[in-house]
Every structure is written in structure tokens, then in C-alpha cells.
Amino acid sequence: MKATPADLLAEHFIRESGIGAIAIGNERPATIAAVECSTLSSTKTAVLCCARPNDAEAIADGARRQLPDGATAADAAVAVRAIAAAREIALTPHNAVLARARAAVAHVERTLTAMKAKGDLKGINRDFKAAREADPNLRYRDYFHARKLSMLTVLAQGIRARS
Structure with missing residues (x-):
């Protein structure tokens, strides 16, 4: 699907906001990666955003270390949320960031x-x-x-x- 001019403006806004994101893949075992938050669509199971890209990197790294072999996307989401909570970093669903x-x-x-x-x-x-x-x-x-x-x-x- 081709991006509309409004979509391009929204992506610009997100990129300029400096928002970090953590993508959780639906592969088995699940994958966790810090990614650029500006894209409007995602093939990942979940994308959770935070205020700073460095925080996204730290959360993704910490969550990957906690994941057991063969972890599901649900397991990965629990690990991501646990690391974020332990570091007192708020996470926002990607669709809420897009709406903003x-x-x-x-x-x-x-x-x-x-x-x-x-x-x-x-x-x-x-x-x-x-x-x-x-x-x-x-x-x-x-x-x-x-x-x-x-x-x-x-x-x-x-x-x-x-x-």
C-alpha cells in the first residue's frame, strides 16, 4: 500500500520526536529488536514504543537475555514489559503513537x-x-x-x- 502525504508527514513527526521502539516478532523462537518507530505498518506481532531509542535498545537487550529457548511472542512481550517496568520506562503501543x-x-x-x-x-x-x-x-x-x-x-x- 502506497503511503499518503499525510502518512509521510506522520512518519516525519515520529522520526523527529526521537521515539524508540521494540519490535516483537512472531517467529518461534520469538525475536526482540530495537527498531525505528517511524514506519506506519509493522509485520511484527507487537511494537511497543518508548521516549528514547537508547531505552529501546536496553529493554530489547535485557529482554532477549531473559528469554528461554523456544520462547513465544507472548513470552517475549512479558519479558519486554518486565524489563521496562524494572527500569521505570513507560511503554506505549505503536498504534497509540501513530494516532498521536x-x-x-x-x-x-x-x-x-x-x-x-x-x-x-x-x-x-x-x-x-x-x-x-x-x-x-x-x-x-x-x-x-x-x-x-x-x-x-x-x-x-x-x-x-x-x-
């Missing part, structure tokens, strides 16, 4: 729509014209998309600063 990222994208879209309705895009349009003079091949939709990315980066940095 999509909410951030929707917020940016609503903000820009409201700005357009009030005629407040003059500054952005002025900046586009200046950028277009420097690069005559620059398209407005590409420039506008880059502005959305910038807004999402600012939101994501706010989240990163609080964690």
Missing part, C-alpha cells in the same frame, strides 16, 4: 486551513516567492509541504524536550 502522530498532522492541517481562511498565509507566500526566485523550478506544493514538515518538527521537538 496523525493528530499532530491534523493539527497542522487545521492551523494552515484557518490561516488560509483568515488571509494569514501572506508571509508564507512571500517567502515562497523569494525561494522561487532562487530556484525557478520550485513548486508551491513542494514548498508548502516543506513548511508542514517544519511545523511538525517544532511540535516534535517540544515532545522530545519534555521526555
Whole structure:
């Protein structure tokens, strides 16, 4: 399935948030790995996210060491949660992280729509014209998309600063 522009914006938001993730594979024996959290789909049984990639690495390493031979995905999930709890690291299901990222994208879209309705895009349009003079091949939709990315980066940095 091809990613939509909103999906790409949500992935950008997650990546910029600096969120770590632990993927639990449904193979037998189960696998546990620290992975990038930004992808919107997962073939793993479970993906649990945490505030920092280093925490994800530590949790995955600790959980792998605890797993018995032939462990199931359920066993792996118990081990991951136990290590996270022992280290007082909160875990969030991947689908909740995705919902938050999509909410951030929707917020940016609503903000820009409201700005357009009030005629407040003059500054952005002025900046586009200046950028277009420097690069005559620059398209407005590409420039506008880059502005959305910038807004999402600012939101994501706010989240990163609080964690």
C-alpha cells in the first residue's frame, strides 16, 4: 500500500520526536529488536514504543537475555514489559503513537486551513516567492509541504524536550 502525504508527514513527526521502539516478532523462537518507530505498518506481532531509542535498545537487550529457548511472542512481550517496568520506562503501543502522530498532522492541517481562511498565509507566500526566485523550478506544493514538515518538527521537538 502506497503511503499518503499525510502518512509521510506522520512518519516525519515520529522520526523527529526521537521515539524508540521494540519490535516483537512472531517467529518461534520469538525475536526482540530495537527498531525505528517511524514506519506506519509493522509485520511484527507487537511494537511497543518508548521516549528514547537508547531505552529501546536496553529493554530489547535485557529482554532477549531473559528469554528461554523456544520462547513465544507472548513470552517475549512479558519479558519486554518486565524489563521496562524494572527500569521505570513507560511503554506505549505503536498504534497509540501513530494516532498521536496523525493528530499532530491534523493539527497542522487545521492551523494552515484557518490561516488560509483568515488571509494569514501572506508571509508564507512571500517567502515562497523569494525561494522561487532562487530556484525557478520550485513548486508551491513542494514548498508548502516543506513548511508542514517544519511545523511538525517544532511540535516534535517540544515532545522530545519534555521526555
